[in-house]
Amino acid sequence: MSGAVRHLYVHLPFCAHRCGYCDFVTVVGRTAQHGVYVDALLAELELERSLLAPALDTVFLGGGTPTFTEPDELRRLLSALPAAAEVTVEANPETVTPALAALLREGGVTRVSLGAQSFQPRLLATLERRAGPEAVRAAVYALRAACFDNISLDLVYGIPGQSAADLERDLAEALALEPEHLSLYELEAKPGTRFTHAHGAELGRQAEAMEDYFERVVERLTAAGLRWYETANFCRAPELAGGRDLRALHNLAYWLGRDYLGLGIGAVSTVAGLRRRNRPSLRDYLAALEVGEVPPRELEPLDESVQTAERLLLGLRLDEPVAFAEVRAAVDARALARLERLGLAERRGDTLTLTRRGRFLGGGVTADLLA
Amino acid sequence: MAQDRIRNFSIIAHIDHGKSTLADRILEVTDTVAGRDMRAQLLDSMELERERGITIKAQAVRVAWKGHQLNLIDTPGHVDFTYEVSRSLQACEGALLVVDAAQGIEAQTLANAYLAIDNDLEIVPLVNKIDLPQADPDGASAELAELIGDDPARVLRISAKTGQGVEAVLDAVVERIPAPTGDAEAPARALIFDSSYDQYRGVVAFVRVVDGSFSTHEPLRAMAQGTRFEAEEIGFFSPTMRPVEALSAGEVGYVVTGLKDVSRLRVGDTLTSERRPADEPVPGYKDVKPMVFSGLFPTDSDDYPVLRDALERLKLNDAALHYEPESSKALGFGFRCGFLGLLHMEIVRERLEREFDLDLLVTAPNVAYRVLVQGGDWREVHSPADLPNEFETVEEPYVRASVIVPKEYVGAVMELCNERRGHFEGLEYLSELRVHLTYELPLAEIVLDYYDQLKSRTRGYASFDYDLAGFREGELVRVDVLVAGEPVDALSLIIHRDGAYARGKALVERLREEIPRQYFDVAIQAAIGARVIARETVKARRKDVLAKCYGGDISRKRKLLEKQKAGKRRMKQVGAVEVPQEAFLAVLNLDSSKR
Numbered sequence: 001m002s003g004a005v006r007h008l009y010v011h012l013p014f015c016a017h018r019c020g021y022c023d024f025v026t027v028v029g030r031t032a033q034h035g036v037y038v039d040a041l042l043a044e045l046e047l048e049r050s051l052l053a054p055a056l057d058t059v060f061l062g063g064g065t066p067t068f069t070e071p072d073e074l075r076r077l078l079s080a081l082p083a084a085a086e087v088t089v090e091a092n093p094e095t096v097t098p099a100l101a102a103l104l105r106e107g108g109v110t111r112v113s114l115g116a117q118s119f120q121p122r123l124l125a126t127l128e129r130r131a132g133p134e135a136v137r138a139a140v141y142a143l144r145a146a147c148f149d150n151i152s153l154d155l156v157y158g159i160p161g162q163s164a165a166d167l168e169r170d171l172a173e174a175l176a177l178e179p180e181h182l183s184l185y186e187l188e189a190k191p192g193t194r195f196t197h198a199h200g201a202e203l204g205r206q207a208e209a210m211e212d213y214f215e216r217v218v219e220r221l222t223a224a225g226l227r228w229y230e231t232a233n234f235c236r237a238p239e240l241a242g243g244r245d246l247r248a249l250h251n252l253a254y255w256l257g258r259d260y261l262g263l264g265i266g267a268v269s270t271v272a273g274l275r276r277r278n279r280p281s282l283r284d285y286l287a288a289l290e291v292g293e294v295p296p297r298e299l300e301p302l303d304e305s306v307q308t309a310e311r312l313l314l315g316l317r318l319d320e321p322v323a324f325a326e327v328r329a330a331v332d333a334r335a336l337a338r339l340e341r342l343g344l345a346e347r348r349g350d351t352l353t354l355t356r357r358g359r360f361l362g363g364g365v366t367a368d369l370l371a
Numbered sequence: 372m373a374q375d376r377i378r379n380f381s382i383i384a385h386i387d388h389g390k391s392t393l394a395d396r397i398l399e400v401t402d403t404v405a406g407r408d409m410r411a412q413l414l415d416s417m418e419l420e421r422e423r424g425i426t427i428k429a430q431a432v433r434v435a436w437k438g439h440q441l442n443l444i445d446t447p448g449h450v451d452f453t454y455e456v457s458r459s460l461q462a463c464e465g466a467l468l469v470v471d472a473a474q475g476i477e478a479q480t481l482a483n484a485y486l487a488i489d490n491d492l493e494i495v496p497l498v499n500k501i502d503l504p505q506a507d508p509d510g511a512s513a514e515l516a517e518l519i520g521d522d523p524a525r526v527l528r529i530s531a532k533t534g535q536g537v538e539a540v541l542d543a544v545v546e547r548i549p550a551p552t553g554d555a556e557a558p559a560r561a562l563i564f565d566s567s568y569d570q571y572r573g574v575v576a577f578v579r580v581v582d583g584s585f586s587t588h589e590p591l592r593a594m595a596q597g598t599r600f601e602a603e604e605i606g607f608f609s610p611t612m613r614p615v616e617a618l619s620a621g622e623v624g625y626v627v628t629g630l631k632d633v634s635r636l637r638v639g640d641t642l643t644s645e646r647r648p649a650d651e652p653v654p655g656y657k658d659v660k661p662m663v664f665s666g667l668f669p670t671d672s673d674d675y676p677v678l679r680d681a682l683e684r685l686k687l688n689d690a691a692l693h694y695e696p697e698s699s700k701a702l703g704f705g706f707r708c709g710f711l712g713l714l715h716m717e718i719v720r721e722r723l724e725r726e727f728d729l730d731l732l733v734t735a736p737n738v739a740y741r742v743l744v745q746g747g748d749w750r751e752v753h754s755p756a757d758l759p760n761e762f763e764t765v766e767e768p769y770v771r772a773s774v775i776v777p778k779e780y781v782g783a784v785m786e787l788c789n790e791r792r793g794h795f796e797g798l799e800y801l802s803e804l805r806v807h808l809t810y811e812l813p814l815a816e817i818v819l820d821y822y823d824q825l826k827s828r829t830r831g832y833a834s835f836d837y838d839l840a841g842f843r844e845g846e847l848v849r850v851d852v853l854v855a856g857e858p859v860d861a862l863s864l865i866i867h868r869d870g871a872y873a874r875g876k877a878l879v880e881r882l883r884e885e886i887p888r889q890y891f892d893v894a895i896q897a898a899i900g901a902r903v904i905a906r907e908t909v910k911a912r913r914k915d916v917l918a919k920c921y922g923g924d925i926s927r928k929r930k931l932l933e934k935q936k937a938g939k940r941r942m943k944q945v946g947a948v949e950v951p952q953e954a955f956l957a958v959l960n961l962d963s964s965k966r
Contacts, residue, residue: 009922185918214914231916254922268923275926300926310929317920338947342890361890364915367935 003051005271006058007253010041010081011264012074013064013282016092020128020195021187025266025280026064033282034070037264038077040289044263045081047294051261051271056084058250067095071103078107086110086249088152093131096139101146111150111248112143113183119173120166123159126199127187133173140177150246152181157213159187160199160206167213171220180246181235182226184217214360230255231317231362255314257307265295273307275300305329313366319359321351332371339365372440374621375550379442379579380495381459383487384469385477385834389499390445393469393531393540394432397443400537401434404610430565431462431577431623433609436541442607442623444564444579446483452711453838454659455565457486458639461655462564462579462623465493465548467540468519472498472506472528476514476801478775478834484518493548494519495527497540502530514802551581551621558649559583561618561626561642563593566633568687572603574630577623578642581653584619585626590645594652598635599645603627633690661693661709662768662839663716663818664753666734666861667723668705670952674729675704681727682706685719692719697754701861701945701955702732707754709739713818732952734861735959738814741766741842755863758849760900765865767845768814770837771796778806780829787824791816792867811840815865850875850904852882852958853896857946862958876905878958883907885954893948 013027014034027033059081066074066089081087088111089104096114104112118124119133131139136153143151153174157167174182189196189203218228226234227247235246253260262269266280278285279296288295302310308330315322324331324347331352339345344358344365358365384390398404431444446459460466466487470480487494496515501508508528516523527543529536553560561578568574578585585591587605592598606614607624618624630636638659641652669678682694693709710716716736723729740752743764752758758765772793774784778800785795788810796809812821817837825833850871852862862882866874875897882895886909897905920928942949 186914186916188918211913214916231920232918251921254920254925260922262922266923268925270922270925277923277926306929309933310925313929313932314920314925344890359916361912361915363917363932364890364912364935367932368939370932370936 002054003271004053005051005259005261006053006056007250007258007260008052008056008059008082008084009250009260009262009267009269010059010061010077011064011262011267012037012061012066012069012077013265014068015063015065016068017128017130020198021190021193023190023193024064027265027282030282031070033286034073036286036290037282038069038073040286040295041077041263042080043289043292044295047292048261048263048269052082056082058086058088058253059084060250061087061089063090065090065092065095067091067100067104071100075103075107078104078109081108083108086150088113088248088250090115091139093135093139096142098142098145101142101148105146105148110148111152111181112148113152113154113181113248114139114143116153116174117156118159118162118166119170120162123162123166123170126159126161127156128195137177140179150181151177151179152183152248153177153179154183154185156185156187157217158203158206158210160202162210164213164216167216168220171217175221175224180241181233181248182221183233183248184221185232186214218360227319228359229319231359252318255318257311257314270302273302275302309370312369316352316354316362316366316369319353321348321353324350324352327352330371331369335368339368345369372619372622374553374555376438377440377442377551377621378465378544378548379444379463379551379621379623380465380467380544380548381444381446381463381487381492382467382469383446383456383460383480383483384499385471385474385479385483388469388471388474388477388480389531390469393467393497393499393529393537394443394445396531396534396537397434397541398432398610400534400541401436401441403432403434430567431608431625433607433613433623437545439545440622441541441544442579444623452715453482453486454657454711455638456483457490458562458564458655460487460490460492461653462562463490463492464551465495465544467495467497467544468515469497469499469531470511470515472500472508472511473503475507475511475805476518476775478773478836481518481773481775481807482836482838488519494521495540495543495547496521496525497527497529499529499531501528502533502535510802514805517801553580553582553620555583555620557582558647559585559642559644560649560653561585562653563636563638563640563642565638566636566690568633569627572627572629574628574633574636576626576628576636576642578618578626579623580618580620581641582620582649583644583647584617585642585644586617587614591626591628591642592645592648593636593640594643594649595640595656596635596637598630600628600630603629631687633687637690659691659711660739661691661711662739662814663710663712663736664707664739665710665716665736666697666699666702666705666707666754667694667720668699668702668732668734668861670730670732672703677727678706678723678729678731681723681729682708685722689719691715699861700857701859701943701950702734703943705732709753710736713822732956733959735864736818737865738768738818740847740865752865755849755865756858756860758863758865760849764844765847766842767847767865769811769840769843770814770817771840772810772812772817772835772837774808774810774825774833774835775801776806776808776829776833777804780832781806781808783828784808784825784833787821787828788812791821812837813843813845813867814839848899850878851898852878853894853898854882854886854945854950855893855948857948859945859955861955871899872904875899879905879907881958882954883909885957886948886950888912889948891947 015026087109089109090113116136189200221234225240227237259271265285268277277298285295312327312330382390434441444459446456498508498511512523512526560581563576565577589602604627639656643649691711694706697707698704742750742762744762793810793812799807846868848868851858879895879897892911893909895907896903
């Protein structure tokens with residue numbers, strides 16, 4: 001029996017170190033547990049396999065630091081996962097050796113997303129990142145040497161002490177490496193993180209000075225021929241990439257509201273109107289799967305109106321318009337009229353899209369639009 | 372009862388000097404109330420009054436003492452209700468003037484004593500709380516005797532709390548206070564000195580019969596207002612309602628009118644019999660006009676009908692409360708309400724919030740203005756937004772303020788009064804230590820935070836009272852606050868030209884802090900007419916995005932946006948600008964708490 005889910009997410013929580021700003025589900029060290037964890041992942045995959053389509057479009061290994069996982073275990077996992085047209089692995093630059101690049105390549109990985117964050121040692125130190133700028137470059141070269149032709153770099157902006165010139169330098173350094181894809185995230189001081197404790201007040205003070213960084217990012221990257229296809233994501237435009245669609249297809253599935261299955265601690269799945277979230281406890285996860293039981297989860301049924309609202313809020317993050325008929329029920333018509341007057345949203349034919357300025361204000365605009 | 376056996380009197384005192392305790396003790400000593408039924412401050416029937424230690428509505432209780440009928444008429448103790456106090460005093464021949472032995476004379480003691488003297492009352496001076504360790508009965512007696520021109524030896528010294536000296540007080544009432552001297556045979560006249568509303572029986576009038584007599588079921592008329600009704604029941608309180616067939620000259624009691632609206636029977640009016648009407652009413656009737664106004668808006672616009680019904684019900688019992696519907700672009704639908712003074716306003720507001728469970732937004736209080744518009748017409752303005760842009764003259768109400776302070780604070784009080792556009796009128800030493808200052812001040816300056824300032828600058832030692840002194844021309848201007856070019860009606864204010872700039876600047880600065888950034892630049896201006904006197908800008912937002920949104924984040928982001936949306940729903944629209952209600956509140960608070 002097979003299902004219809006074509007997108008698989010696998011969570012590998014292990015990290016060498018927890019960065020101060022991180023609020024993901026991570027587990028530091030515990031190399032001894034990597035093997036058991038991979039066993040558990042594969043056990044969970046077996047329990048859920050009936051949901052998956054016979055052929056998958058995308059697989060995404062996220063973390064944590066997937067590439068921090070013990071190489072043998074990572075290899076075993078990759079070989080056991082179903083094949084897909086796009087298989088992405090997140091990696092920290094300092095973990096990407098020629099050997100690892102080869103391992104990924106052999107394991108069927110087609111795309112690597114590197115957490116570069118910045119090229120300024122001073123700013124990397126603030127973020128408590130271990131890799132220096134040289135490590136980022138070395139990682140890219142190693143991946144290129146292993147014939148990876150789809151590399152993404154993650155950068156963070158709005159780091160305490162980051163000047164506009166620092167930002168320009170980071171963007172230039174990143175572009176110089178000619179990645180196929182870039183993700184640019186504004187640093188968020190998430191409540192409860194060590195980082196917020198140490199730098200939150202300073203970030204508040206800098207907020208005004210950094211207000212135009214997002215605009216600078218978009219201007220610089222689009223000028224370099226990148227397509228701003230999602231709020232925080234850029235890819236080389238098809239005409240500069242031999243016609244390839246270099247968007248992150250796995251993530252695109254989220255933004256288009258497709259079903260996806262998530263494996264591992266803290267992983268989320270959305271299948272047929274039901275969202276489930278595995279609990280983040282490693283111990284409980286391992287214990288359940290050891291005896292072949294479904295790990296502890298929270299369930300959130302999504303009714304029709306919630307699904308429509310999500311289609312709207314996710315769809316408006318993209319540069320391609322949303323089919324208005326699909327989201328009409330979630331749209332506040334008066335708010336839409338107002339936003340159109342303000343030049344933030346546009347209805348063209350049967351579609352709804354945000355203007356360029358509307359995309360910079362996408363959060364508030366979407367909140368306004370929700371009926 | 373024969374008039375020579377009747378004594379009608381009030382107790383007057385500064386707040387907390389023991390008026391209500393003395394009234395309670397009198398009821399006990401005369402066996403009007405059994406000790407076990409005694410509830411502290413029995414005469415103050417409303418919950419709120421007991422909590423605040425003040426009396427809003429006067430009542431009258433009849434007690435028997437050594438073959439005499441004594442009618443104790445309770446009076447409200449606060450400046451806002453001066454007119455009601457004066458009507459209550461008019462119903463008496465004498466007054467017990469109570470002074471706290473530890474505090475001495477205070478501003479309300481003076482105000483009340485002058486009112487009593489104006490009404491030709493025989494004053495029986497009492498020094499209360501002599502049981503307190505810090506009591507100075509000699510000092511207080513000397514001040515009191517000096518004030519009313521009596522012999523200090525005639526000042527009674529009592530403790531209402533322990534009951535010490537209370538019987539002597541009752542003896543003094545009989546001996547010193549004259550009996551009423553109305554004409555029992557003349558056409559009936561009775562002074563209405565208070566009224567209250569009972570939901571089953573309608574308006575109940577408290578009356579002092581001056582001449583003639585009144586019987587149950589007699590057709591009656593209120594002479595000033597012309598209201599006609601039949602006396603459904605006549606009686607007196609002792610301490611509960613005791614119906615009688617008739618009330619005769621000199622007696623005090625109540626008349627159940629069956630009227631459904633207190634405004635039809637005003638305090639100070641005179642009742643007479645339709646069968647044999649009197650020619651002249653008892654003098655002194657005034658139509659009391661509200662002097663302090665403020666807009667009351669429900670925080671939740673769905674509560675508008677609740678507020679309307681609540682005001683209607685309060686009005687039944689409070690003829691001095693005025694209200695009319697007001698609609699504000701910023702605050703929605705509400706009412707512009709008129710009050711006798713600040714305390715009256717506070718009481719109404721608290722009753723609305725407490726008894727009707729309303730959450731209210733109250734605009735900064737303003738006074739009544741008289742405006743001479745082109746063409747020679749005088750117009751009364753109750754809301755700053757109604758002040759015309761063009762006018763010849765504007766007048767504002769002034770008060771004559773009495774402040775009593777220890778002499779070391781005289782400088783501080785004079786400084787405050789000068790800051791508030793006061794005119795010095797006089798200074799007199801009440802004793803070696805205490806000074807009585809008199810100033811004329813614009814009422815507008817008082818309704819803001821004068822009293823709080825006075826208290827804080829004199830460490831709470833000042834006592835304060837005032838009387839309206841009429842309207843005076845002023846250099847007044849209307850300052851409007853504009854958000855993106857739209858005037859925010861609720862924030863307009865009328866102010867002296869000299870203070871306009873500083874005030875306008877403070878308002879726009881505060882509003883800039885409170886208005887969240889929008890999708891476009893928002894100008895916030897303060898203007899006098901077309902002239903902008905202060906300006907701030909809320910810069911447009913340049914970015915507002917949720918940085919990341921992947922499979923695991925979607926629920927959280929959705930909830931975040933829904934919450935954001937809900938927050939926006941609570942905003943008020945000023946033109947195209949969304950302003951949180953809290954912004955108005957913050958600015959309105961600026962008005963009442965700091966300048």
